Each structure stands twice: as structure tokens, then as C-alpha cells.
Amino acid sequence: MDDFLAARSQMALSLGFHIIFSCIGMVMPFFMAVAHYYWLRTQDVTYKNVTRAWSKGVAIFFATGAVSGTVLSFELGLLWPKFMEHAGPIFGMPFSLEGTAFFIEAIALGFFLYGWDRFNPWFHWFTGVVVGVSGLASGILVVAANAWMNSPAGFDYVNGQYLNIDPIAAMFNDAWLSQALHMTLAAFAATGFAVAGVHALMLRRGRNLAFHTRAFRIAAAFGAVAALLQPLSGDFSAKDVARRQPAKLAAMEAHFHTEKSASLVLGGLPNEDKQRVDYALKIPGMLSFLAHGNFEQEVTGLDRIAPENRPPVVVPHIAFQLMVGLGTLMMGIAAVYFLALWRKKQWLTSRWLLGLFVAATPAGFIAVEAGWTVTEVGRQPWIINGVMRTADAVTPMPGIAYSFYLFTAVYLSLSLVVIFLLYRQIRMVPELYDVPAGTPEPEPAHA
Template sequence: MNDFIAARSQMALSLGFHIVFSCIGMVMPFFMAVSHFYWLKTNQVVYKNITKAWSKGVAIFFATGAVSGTVLSFELGLLWPEFMKHAGPIFGMPFSLEGTAFFIEAIALGFFLYGWNRFNRWFHWFTGLVVGISGLVSGILVVAANAWMNSPAGFDYVNGQYLNIDPIAAMFNDAWFSQALHMTVAAFVATGFAVAGVHALMIAKGKNVEFHTRSFRIAAIFACVAAVLQPLSGDISAKDVARRQPAKLAAMEAHFETRKSAPLILGGIPDEKNKTVKYAIPLPGMLSFMAHGDFSAEVKGLDAIPEDEHPPVAITHYAFQIMVGLGMVMMLLSFIYFIALWKKKSWLRSKWLLNFFVLATPMGFIAVEAGWTVTEVGRQPWIIHGVMRTADAVTPMPGIAYSFYLFTGVYVSLALIVTFMLYRQIQMVDKLYDVLPNENPEKH
């Protein structure tokens, strides 16, 4: 493995782990705030127990997210010094504001965790809500910085010089809204289905049914609403990518030839050498409609883009297909769940629906990882789209492969530790907050 591939692999590994912790850190506090609100309004102790149990999970992921995020910040400077030399002064504002949001989140989380029976009940609830809001703002600001890499703005590039820097224009670049919206909704989908799936498994096993049923419903409603909205944010993102990064769109769809009424393809195996796609199912005109809102519009293919600016087609295409495919499965599950809530109450107690949610537990995070693969691999060979190539930004320091192997070991260890801590937390929940299915929780 050469140093360039090692540097990219290490960055991908770090981002792949951090995005999971970030999504949970952005979303779980809102679940916690809802259960806490129910506790304050109903005085049913089961909601207090849910809030306390979830708050411990929020604390675990806040700590791991802080560590992995700090590592990513250092890696930007150590692995990509040429990039940070020029880009740092331009998009530094969202990173500095993200630090402020993180600082507020840490304080609010401390208040919430240690504020039981010490603060006014509603102020205590408000501190938990601030944890979620600041975490969400933090995530959006980081995405804004990434969006700048896809849609550079806020400077003039003249003879290799970055002049007339405008940090506000850089932060609110053309891609920030579509990327932030898509990522935020994806975080709610991924976290919602993961949390709902864990509680569905506990219900299916007959453990702490009252506790897990109430927990499941909060998480499932968040997840299902977000899953239904996600295709709308995806459509906004697709149209934005078609306008700004036609090479990325062409790689996503393995669209080799510029043509009108371009088909949207389902599945398929791209053959980059022969510029064809085997075994795909074409939907005539749908790519034109997805990209431009017109079934007969022309969609630029890879044939209209210089060969040395082509993204890796196969990886980008497969990742896009995985993201969309899993998104459709989760949207189907969401519609089934809404039907169960409104028309088919008996389905809510059925094993098949619970098992469907258990099966969906990892789907959201797999889709998130696939989506980030599309975003990052689809931008190649650019680290700053159209301005700086990734190969020109990498550090000249040798031995990056050894650093990659070391970080792989660290992150695998971290994943195992977090998994063990969560497993222990679930076991403790069943021991500490045991509410029998036929027992009135208001007696506690």
C-alpha cells in the first residue's frame, strides 16, 4: 500500500467510525428529551427510567464522538497539509463555530446528567434539549465545511493563489443546504431504526416489555417520519449534484454516454473499460427527471468529462445503489408501521413486525456509510472540487501505511469497547428498570 492510498484509507476509516458516533450524538438527545417530556407531563416513572437509560447512552457516544472527532481534526493537518495550508483560512469559520457548539453541548450534557433533583424540573429538561440542539448545529457546521470541498466558494483562485477570502460565502456555499438537510434526516433515520431495532429485539424476547415498548415507539416514530422524508431531501441533493458535479452524478448512475431522456438504472455491474453496464434494469427518462425535473432533458455522461477527472465508477455506483436500496426498504417499513398505528393495531404486537425492525437495525448506518462513500469517492480526483487534486494535498511524510494499520487497530478496539459498554448498559436497564407487562407503571 503506497502512502497516498494509506492516507486516504486512514481518513476513510476515521470518518467511517466518527459518522456513527456523530449521528447518534445528534439524534439521541431528542429521543431523551421526548421521553423526559412525557415523564414531566404524565409522571409515569417508566418515562423517567427511559430518559435515564438513554442519557447514559448519550454520554457514552458523546465521549467516543469527542475522541474520534479530535483525531479527525489532527488528521486533516497531518495527512493533508497542503490542503489545510490553503483551505484552512477559507472554511475555518464553520470549524471554529463547531467548537463553540461542542463546548455548549458538553456543558449542557453535564448539567443534564448531574441535574436530577438539583434543578427546576423544566430547566433540567431544557438542558437535555440544548444537548440535542447544539449537537445538531455542530453536525450541520461540519457538513458545511465538507460541502465547501464539493462546492468551493468564498475566494478567487488566481494563478495558484487564494485571494479575496470571504468566510461567510465559503460557509454558506451552494452545497451546504442540500448536504446538511440530507445528512440531518439520514442521522434521524439511522439512529431511529438502530434504537427501535434494539428495543424491538427486547420486546420479542419478552424482557421489560413495558419499558421497551414505550422506548420503541418514540424511536420508531422519529425513524419512520425521517425515512419518509428522506427521498425528498435525496431529490434536492440529486438535482444539486447534477448541476455542480456532473461527473459525480454520472459515476453514481454509471452513466457513460451523454444523452437525452437518460434512463435511471437499478443494479448493474459497471464495466469501466468498455463503458457499459451489465445486468442493469433501466427506467427510461428517470435519470433526466431526477437530475433536471424533465424526462427529456440531457444528462451529461462521463464521455463529456476528461478521463483524468473521472471518479471511480464502480465504488460510487455500488455505494449509491446500496444507499437507495436500503432507503427504500426503510421507507416501506415506515409505511407499514404507520398503517399499524392508524388501522391495524394488532400488527403492533406481531412478531413479524418486530422482527422487521430488528432486521432494519443496521440498515440506516449502512446507508449513511454508503452515502458518505458516494460523497467522498464521487468527488475524486479532487479534494477541492475543480481546484486542488487529492494527490497534490497529501503529506510527503513516509510511513503512512504503518499509521493506517495502527489506527485500524485503535478503531477496532474502540468499536469493541463501545459495543461491550452498550451491551452492559442494556443488561443494567433490564435489572434496574424492570416494569412488568401487566403492571401499572404509575405505582412506582
């Protein structure tokens, strides 16, 4: 493995690991706050138990996310020094604000974890809300920095010099709104389905029914709403990418030839040598409509992109298909869940509906990873779109491959530790949070 590939692989590994904890850190505090609110309003102690159990999960993911996020900050400087030399002064503002949001989140989480029976109950609840809001702000600010890489703004590039820097314009670049909206909904959908899936599994096993029923319904509601809204943000993002990054859209869709009334490709395996997609289903005119709102509009293909500026096709296309497919699956489950809430109450305790959520537990996070793969690989060969190539930004320091192997081992070890801690937390729920006498138990799941 050469140093350039090792640097890219290490960054991909770090981002892929960190993004899971970022999503959970953005979303879980809101689940926690909702359960806490129900406890304060109803005095149903089961909601208090759910809140305390989730708060421990939030603490685990916050600590792990802080470590992996710190590593990423160092990697930007160590692996991509040319990039940071020029880009740092331009998009440093969202990173600085993200640091502020992170400190607020840490302080608020400390207040929440140690504030039980010490603060006014509603002030205590408010600290939990602050954890969620600051975590969400932190995630959006990081996405703004990534959006700048896709849509550079806030400077003039003259003779290799970055002049007239405007950090505000850089932060609120053309891509930030669509990416922030899409990523936020993805985080809520992924985390909602993952948490709901864990509690659905416990319900299918007949474990602590009151506890897991309340937890499942809160998480499922968040995840289902986000899954139903996600196609709207996806359409917004696709039209934005078609306007700003036609090469990325062409790679995502494996669209080799510029044409009017372009077909939407479903599935298939791109053949870059022969400039075609094998084994695909094509819907005539649909790509033109999705990209431009017109079935007849011309869609730029890779044939209009200089060969040295073309992104890879196979990886972005497969990742995009995977993201859309899993998003559609989650949207379907969400529709069934809301139908159950509206007209088919008996479905809510059925084993088959709970089984759907169990099966979809990893779907959201796989879709998130696939989406980030599309974003990053689809931008290649640029680290700053149209301005700086990734190969020109990498460190000249040798031996990066050994660093990649080391970090791979560290992240795998950290993953095992997190899995163990979460498994122990889930298994200990019945012992730590017993349902008080007199609390009605929901019906067990049935076929």
C-alpha cells in the same frame, strides 16, 4: 500500500468510524428529551427510566465521538497539510463554530447527567434539549465544511493564489443546504431504526415490556418520519449534484454516454473498460427526470469529462445503489408502521412487525456509510472540487501505511469497548429500571 492510498484509507476509516457516533450524538438527545417530557407531563416513572437509560447511552457515544472527532482534526493537518494551508483560512469558520457548539453540548450534557433532583425539573429538561440542539448544530457545521469541498466558494483563485476570502460565503456555499438536510434526515432515520430495532428485539424476547414498548415507540416514530422524508431530500440533493458536479452524478449512475432521455440504471455492475453496465435494469427517461425534472433533458455522461478528471465508477455506483435500496426498505417499513398506528393497532404488538425493525437495525448506518462513500469517492480526483487534486494535498512524510495500521487497531479496539458498554447497558436495564408496582404492562408480542 503506498503512502497516498494509506492516507486516503486512514481518512476513510476515521470518517467511517466517527460518522456513526456523530449521527447518534445528533439524534439520541432528542429521543431522551421526548421521553423526559412525557415523564414530566404524565409522571409515568417508566418514561423517567427510559430517559435515564438513554442518557447513559448518550454519554458513551459523546465520549467516543469526542475522541474520534479530535483524531480527525489532527489527521486533516497531518495527512493533508497542503489542503489545510490553503483551505483552513477559507472554511475555518464552520469548524470554529462547531467547536463552540461542542463545548455547549458538553456543558449541557454535564448539567443533564448530574442535574437529577438538583435542578428545577423543567430547567433540567431544557438542558437535555440544549444537548440535542447543540449536537445537531455541530453536525450541520461540519457538513457545511464538507459541502465547501464539493462546491468551493468564498474566494477567488488567481494564479494559484486564494484571494478575496469571504468565510460567510464559503460556509453558506451552494451545496451546504442540500447536504445538511440530507445528512440530518439520514441521522434521524439511521439512529431511529437502530434504537427501535434494539428495543424491538427486547420486546420479542418478552423483556421488561413497559420499558421497551415506550422506548420503541419514541425511536420508531422519529425513524419512520425521517425515512419517509428522506426521498424528498434525496431528490433535492440529486438535482443539486447534477447541476454542480455532473461527473459525480455520472459515476453514481454509471452513466457513460451523454444522451437525452437518459435511462435510470437499477443495480448492475459497471464495466469501465467497455463503457457499459452489465446485469442492470434500465428505466428510460427516468434519470433525465430525476436530474432535471424533464424526461427529455440531456444528462452529461463521463464521455464529456476529461479522462484525468473522471471519478471511479464501480465504488460510487454500488454505494449509491446500496444507499437507495436500504433507504427504500426503511421507507417501506415506516409506511407499514404508520398504517399500524392509523388503522391496524393489533400490528403494533405483532412479532412480524417487531421483526422488521430488528432486521432493519443496521440498515440506516450502512446507508449513511454508503452515502458518504458516494460523496467522497465521487468527488475524486479532487479534494477541493475543480481547484485542488487529492494527490497534490497529501503529506510528503513517509511511513503513512504504518500509521494506518495503528489507527485501524485503535478503532477496532474502541469499537469493541463501545459494543461491550452498550451490551452491558442493555442487559442491565431490567435490573436498574424496574417497572413499579401497579404499572400496566403492554401485551407481549404475538404472531
